[in-house]
Amino acid sequence: MKFEEQKTMHGARRPFERLRGCTATLLAAAFVAGCASHVDSTSVQPTAGAQATATAPAAAAVLPSWRDGRAxxxxxxxxDDVTREGSPSFLPPADRIAVFDNDGTLWSEQPLYFQFMFLLDQVKAAAPKHPEWRNDPAFRALAAHDQAALAGQQKALMKLIGIANSGMTVDEYDSTIRAWLATARHPKFHRPYTELVYQPQLELLAYLRANGFKTFIVSGGTIEFMRAFADRVYGIPPEQVIGSSQAVSYEMRDGKPALVRQPKLDFVDDGPGKPVGIYRQIGRKPVLAFGNSDGDQQMLEYTAAQPGPHLALIVHHDDAAREFAYDRQSKVGKLDHAWDEALAKGWIVVSMKDEWSTIYPRDAKQ
Structure with a gap:
């Protein structure tokens, strides 16, 4: 999830203020697409391809959903260069660090970041406990899908989101996220959001791990949202998820210790925050970085600036038939300055249309 660039990064801003700048345009896109999700009893099954193989596969068999080409x-x-002993580019396993953005890089992000859809649904779900919201212009606009009215109620909407997504323990919130992921459906594809992960990226994650790499998610989305599915879907455990984080306090509830969510963010892992998050959590520079938007530019720069072997890649969403087509003018996942830098510096720009034979895991033929 890539929100607007932040001026401060460690608790100095008001609750959820980082979301406010993109609210109007994102909500408009979501409501036009009918972002209210529907529910059924189908449980989400583990995604095929998330598990790494025990031994490194032969080159001819790897990345089957990637077409032959530059990427x-x-x-x-x-x-091959960094794992072959005797190679001048050889890296010991401890240095084989690969970082991936999530939204738009590992799974889809249109017409609205999936976590933001969850946050809005949380407001609706919390409404019965807050009868005072009936007279709140922001809530009334949200309930009526009134884009024009919401455009003038961004601050008030952020307040509602903060209230609806705080006050519970971290375990309670985790259960809420998991329940939403199991029932919510994408407005265009009518499939669980966790089925809208990219098959070529699942193969790449497995291929890297089979060759001694440690794979991390580095995303503007919050750690609690991504940790609810990253291990099951991507094979990336919770401790290898780096993201924005909400303030949490230690309390005693019913005589038992609990961690309770507070209505404010204490770290924003987007744009220039991504290298900071990598430094804080990993303590090593990545040698491979994969993103898709301007929010990933600094992470790619950080990876590509080191003198040793490295690889920087960007997904270009240019496939309107199978997914979405967007780049420089998009309000979600904008790819503009990072694209220019990729072209200037020789980073690999991956055409989704030309270089991926398959987009999603269930789609055997596309």
Missing amino acids: REAIIKFV
């Missing part, structure tokens, strides 16, 4: 060749060559 696939660069990835395979890079992995």
Whole structure:
């Protein structure tokens, strides 16, 4: 999730203020698409391809959903160079760190960041406990899907989101996220959001891990949201998820210790915050970074600036038929300055349309 660039990064801003700048345009896109999700009893099954193989597969068999081309060749060559003993680019396993953005890089992000859809649904779900909201212009606009009215109620809406997504323990919130992921459906594809992960990226994650890499998510989304599915879907455990974080306090509830969510953020892991999050949590510079938007630019710069072997890649969403097509003018996942830098510095720009034979795991033929 990539929100607007932040001027401060550690608790100095008001609750959820980082979301406010993009609210109007994002909500408009969501409501036009009918973002209110529907519910059924189908449980989400583990995604095929999330598990890494025990041994490194032969080059001819790896990345089957990647078409032959510059990106696939660069990835395979890079992995071979850094893992082959005797190679001048050889890296010991401890230094094989790969970082991936989440929204738009590992799964889809249109017409609205999936976590933001969850946050809005939380406001609706909390409404019965807050009868005073009936007279709140922001809530009335949200309930009526009134885009024009919401455009003038961004601050008030952020307050509602903060209230609706705080006050519970972290365990209670985790259960809420998991329940939402199991029942919510994407407005265009009518599938669980966790099925809208990219099959080529699942293969890449498995390929890297099979070759001694440690894979991390580095996203503007919050850690609690991504940790609810990252291990099951991507094979990335909770301790390897780096993201924005909400303030949490230690309390005693019913005589038992509990961690309770507060209505404010204490770290924003987006844009220039991504290298900071990598430094804080990993303590090593990544040698491979994969993003898709301007929110990933600093993470890619940080990876590409080191003198040793490295690989920087960007997904270009240019496939309107199978997913979405957007880049420089998009309000969600904008790819503009990072694209220019990629072209200037030789980073790999991956065409979703030309270089991925399959988009989603269930789609055997596309």
